[in-house]
Amino acid sequence: MKNECSIVRDLIPLYSEDMVSADTAAFIEEHLKGCEACMNEYQKTKDPKPIQNSNDAAPLKNLNRKMKIKKINIIAMTAVFVVLFAVSVFVKLSAPIYIPYSEGIVTLEKYGDKGIILNFDESVTDFDYRVYDDPYDSSICYCDIEAWTTIWDRWFSKRNENLSAVVEGRSKPMFISYVPNDETENICIAEYDPYAEDQIEAGADTEHAITLPRLALGYYLIIAVSALAIMIIVWFVTRKKKQIRIWAERLGLYPAAYIISHFIISGICWATNSLTRDFSSIILLSVLLYGGLLLAHNIWYLRKENFYNP
Ligand SMILES: [Zn+2]
Structure with missing residues (x-):
């Protein structure tokens, strides 16, 4: 038996690479069934190099995909911030x-x-x-x-x-x-x-009117905050309905984008002397921001799914 063991161990590297004849393979398998020591030796040569085996490339592919998603994520976020910055600068430069x-x-x-x-x-x-x-x-x-x-x-x-x-x-x-x-x-x-x-x-100086700044932006902001609050409530109530929850998140992102845009354009001010202009700037900015947030939201879900089902 001792003699057979040393022959088998010499052949194990070739056997694990499928480089032995059918007769030799049968002889080795027969021996491994009856010899625990050689079986352990065989397992050792198999285990340390699973990555070199072409059938086991899945983890690598998965890593590759994750890196691609991360790359897209970084590019998308950079694009969103560049656009936001450009629009805010334009708005400031063209403010009356x-x-x-x-x-x-x-x-x-x-x-x-x-x-x-x-x-x-x-x-x-x-x-x-x-x-x-x-x-x-x-x-x-x-x-x-x-x-x-x-x-x-x-x-x-x-x-x-x-x-x-x-x-x-x-x-x-x-x-x-x-x-x-x-x-x-x-x-x-x-x-x-x-x-x-x-x-x-x-002019006969008869009139003493003051044209007051228009407050409509404040009302729109209140509407946006209320819409966001409703979506947050829906989100909490539909704890077990994943699909509804995702839609509540997607819808809730718009009022969130509007609120952020309001603060970028008007600061913490409700009143404006140029309502139409400020309002259209906020709408433009919020639509761009919403696009970016939706993209980020989708990518986040994609990553989450990837994480749980690699
Ligand atoms: Zn043996």
């Missing part, structure tokens, strides 16, 4: 800087009985105006003018001509005010009478 009133910032010219022509000075790079009837006296109306510039315009934009515009009249006297948007009083700069022969009269 309202110009306080000074004589000559806007001059008015009568345009027959059709209305008035506004001429802004060179510090103004954009403006807006609003014509509305007096809520208590329909025989008169108002025109509020606001004018601003932006950091972007100050740095990059060179204008050859000053801005001007025609404000259509409403066939009744119109009181024209300048809105400084800094919570100081609006300045009544002129009074326009379409049927008077003469030019526009200088």
Whole structure:
């Protein structure tokens, strides 16, 4: 027996690589069945090198897949942050800087009985105006003018001509005010009478209105916070229904993206003097952010599944 053992042990490396004849293999198998010492020796040569065996490449493939997912994850997150940063910088650069009133910032010219022509000075790079009837006296109306510039315009934009515009009249006297948007009083700069022969009269300082910042952003923020709260409640209630839970997460990410975007654009401020612009910036940013969050959410689930079923 001793003699047979040493022959078998010499052959084991060849046997485990399938490099022996069928007769030799049968002889070795027969011996291994009856000899525990040689069987142990055979197991030892088999165990230490499973990775070299091509049938056992699954862990490597799995590692490869995990690394790929990690790579995609890093690329996606980087892209999201680059886009967020770019949009926030753009929003800051193009945010209106309202110009306080000074004589000559806007001059008015009568345009027959059709209305008035506004001429802004060179510090103004954009403006807006609003014509509305007096809520208590329909025989008169108002025109509020606001004018601003932006950091972007100050740095990059060179204008050859000053801005001007025609404000259509409403066939009744119109009181024209300048809105400084800094919570100081609006300045009544002129009074326009379409049927008077003469030019526009200088403003009789009768009105003491302040155009207040609009608060709608605060309401939208409250709606977003409520929607997020509802989704969190749904998430807690549907503890055992995985599919509903995933959908609650996907839906809840939008209000979360909106809230983050609100704070990026407006800070902790609810009030804005340029509602449409701030609101559209928040929507744009939140949609981009939502795309990124959804992607991250999907990748997170993919990794989790991979982790439990490698
Ligand atoms: Zn033996």
